[in-house]
Amino acid sequence: MTEAAVPAATDDRPLYDRLGGLPVVTFLAKTLVQRAMLNPTIGHIWNHKSQAEVQEEINGFIDFLGEHWGGPQTYTGPDMATAHRGMGVTEEYWNALFDDIVTPAYAEFGLPEREVREIDDFLRSFKDVVVGSPSFKDVLIANPEMDVLAGMASVGVHWPAPRNAAATH
Numbered sequence: 001m002t003e004a005a006v007p008a009a010t011d012d013r014p015l016y017d018r019l020g021g022l023p024v025v026t027f028l029a030k031t032l033v034q035r036a037m038l039n040p041t042i043g044h045i046w047n048h049k050s051q052a053e054v055q056e057e058i059n060g061f062i063d064f065l066g067e068h069w070g071g072p073q074t075y076t077g078p079d080m081a082t083a084h085r086g087m088g089v090t091e092e093y094w095n096a097l098f099d100d101i102v103t104p105a106y107a108e109f110g111l112p113e114r115e116v117r118e119i120d121d122f123l124r125s126f127k128d129v130v131v132g133s134p135s136f137k138d139v140l141i142a143n144p145e146m147d148v149l150a151g152m153a154s155v156g157v158h159w160p161a162p163r164n165a166a167a168t169h
């Protein structure tokens with residue numbers, strides 16, 4: 001990023017515009033997914049994804065970020081719990097994503113502190129609906145008669161757990 005592209009701390013435009021719009025959001029989305037695929041801890045998740053699936057995922061990610069960051073995009077994909085339910089994302093995977101990929105990228109790409117804070121808070125806010133789901137295949141192995149179209153809820157595996165599940169009253 002050139003010095004001229006760095007937005008002032010008082011710039012009141014949406015994050016999308018302060019970052020530089022579609023070219024920068026596209027670059028961030030594709031670079032993060034590309035590095036996730038190459039990462040030794042989480043790369044295996046993409047082992048059997050087709051080129052088209054990966055490209056669709058990146059395009060969906062661009063729309064998702066654009067919609068939330070003030071761009072013109074409309075995200076039409078599944079909500080984040082649905083997108084990651086049955087993926088088996090663990091705490092270790094989550095930490096690999098941030099420690100190996102996301103956090104180093106902020107400095108590498110010279111993003112200003114304010115934008116780093118907003119991006120980081122945004123991405124991390126999805127932790128509860130990304131991390132902790134059992135893998136769908138493991139649920140099936142434990143319940144071989146499960147109706148896979150009815151999903152894991154049909155055999156009593158609810159993820160994320162209903163918000164009031166832990167309530168004691």
Ligand code: HEM
Pocket residue numbers: 042045046053056057058059060061064077078080083084089093094097123124126130
């Ligand atoms: C270790 C953590 C994560 C892993 C391993 C992961 C992995 C994946 C994979 C493999 C897909 C594609 C699903 C498919 O092809 O059906 C996906 C979808 C998606 N992920 Fe994640 N993800 C992680 C964290 C996040 C975070 C922090 C966000 C930020 C909001 C995010 C946003 C999305 C979105 C928007 C999609 C849907 C794209 C679409 O279908 O249009 N993911 N994720």
